[in-house]
Amino acid sequence: MGRLKKRADNRYTVTRTIEGKRYYFYGRTQAEARAKADAAGDRAKAGSPVRDATRTLSDWLAEWIETNLALSDRAESTKTMHAGYCRTWIIPTIGSVPLSLLSVNDINRLQLRMVAEGKAEATRRNCYTTLRKALDDAVTNGLLAANPTHRVRQPGVTRNEARFLEPREVTALLAATTSHRYSNVIRFILGTGLRRGEALALRWSDVDFENAQAKLRGSLTRRNGELVVSGVKTKASRRTIALSPSMVDLLKSQRAAQASERLHAGPRWGAHDFVFATTQGHPVDPQNILRTVRVAAKAAGLTAVTVHSLRHTYATAALLNGVALKVVSSNLGHASIQITADTYGHVTDDAARDAAAKVAKALGL
Known part of the structure; x- marks a missing residue:
């Protein structure tokens, strides 16, 4: 259950040891504090990090480009494309957001900026794919419990019929x-x-x-x-x-x-x-x-x-x-x-x- 304590600011703190480490969970009510502690315990049982990493998205993407992306079996041209989307769009737009705070709205903000600058559907979809892959690897590396891009609808692409010769x-x-x-x-x-x-x-x-x-x-x-x-x-x-x-x-x-x-x-x-x-x-x-x-x-x-x-x-x-x-x-x-x-x-x-x-x-x- 953990130890419950009322703070001087009338908020509550639950102290709980998870996987040998002490964590503190805060809430405006006892129920809120306990709920946060229970959620953290559930994450640990599921093999996810107790808390998402506080490092910024740009910091992770820089590491991702040099490690997971570089070691993947994707074609070199594909690796170059993904790195380009990170440096040109993702990092300048939402790179300052900590991984722990990255939300659906941040991903939507990225897409809206690309729309505002007239980028094609395929370009927006490719950028979304880059971010999704990078955050999937963040989950694998224990930095995130879940990838927020999976809660965002993938940008659609209007397919044109292929031109062929008679x-x-x-x-x-x-x-x-x-x-x-x-x-x-x-x-x-x-x-x-x-x-x-x-x-x-x-x-x-x-x-x-x-x-x-x-x-x-x-x-x-x-x-x-x-x-x-x-x-x-x-x-x-x-x-x-x-x-x-x-x-x-x-x-x-x-x-x-x-x-x-x-x-x-x-x-x-x-x-x-x-x-x-x-x-x-x-x-x-x-x-x-x-x-x-x-x-x-x-x-x-x-x-x-x-x-x-x-x-x-x-x-x-x-x-x-x-x-x-x-x-x-x-x-x-x-x-x-x-x-x-x-x-x-x-x-x-x-x-x-x-x-x-x-x-x-x-x-x-």
Whole structure:
């Protein structure tokens, strides 16, 4: 129960020893003081800290960036993104609040500031996710009993239907890329649905011609001015994809062309083993692929076409031609099938209607 004492200011104090340490709980009434002491005891029994830490949120985030975040298996680009949200938004807005006093209103205040400054839904959601992950780790580290972000509704994001190319548009785009060095990269992304960085990180040692498949181990990105292969976005992104006969032929053609360039470059050739490389064997800047798509799209008279449109085109064609949603999701490297369903909802609806008609016909209904 603990020892109850009335103070000179007419408040009450309950003194209780919890896990070998003495704590004092104050209240305007005896019931309030005892309730606080009981709550602390319940927290200790549940394995939570008796009291939340009084250190500021900014102090914890600085440590979190250097420890939990740095040691996580997230991609380097994701770690950089989370650290950026901490330094740009969270710390300047609510960083001075002690962890023990962090409330739902503080989290709402952060979101309201971002709204006031015109930040997009996706940006606000990413910032919320950063704070949620940091505070989850604070709970794990015994600094908080509960994460207040879980009492705040996650900011919604309006999903726009993915832009994909019709068959005639694909034909026009590919015709416009024939004179470009990286036309094979464009074709490969269209034929596999890979992300740009994944295609550019592919090495010959990852390609299995005999079994017509390729292993994806990383993504090529530019970080601190240098091109590096970082870890894949998620565990689902680390995958093996099947290669169609046309993609196998494309890679064989690419290998033959590269062998000629390697012979011409001689000792200047960079021994990186990249499937798609510069004329001297070095990694290809992802921006060059973006420029190739933009130039080719303009020449073909197409609008709103990006490198990601190629990935969407692959997924759309697969779904409309009866490939199971789970298979498409796996090929794309999505973290969950729900992401695929959300992104290609309009396509799966069409595929479902087509499937229903086929079943009815097969059953003679």
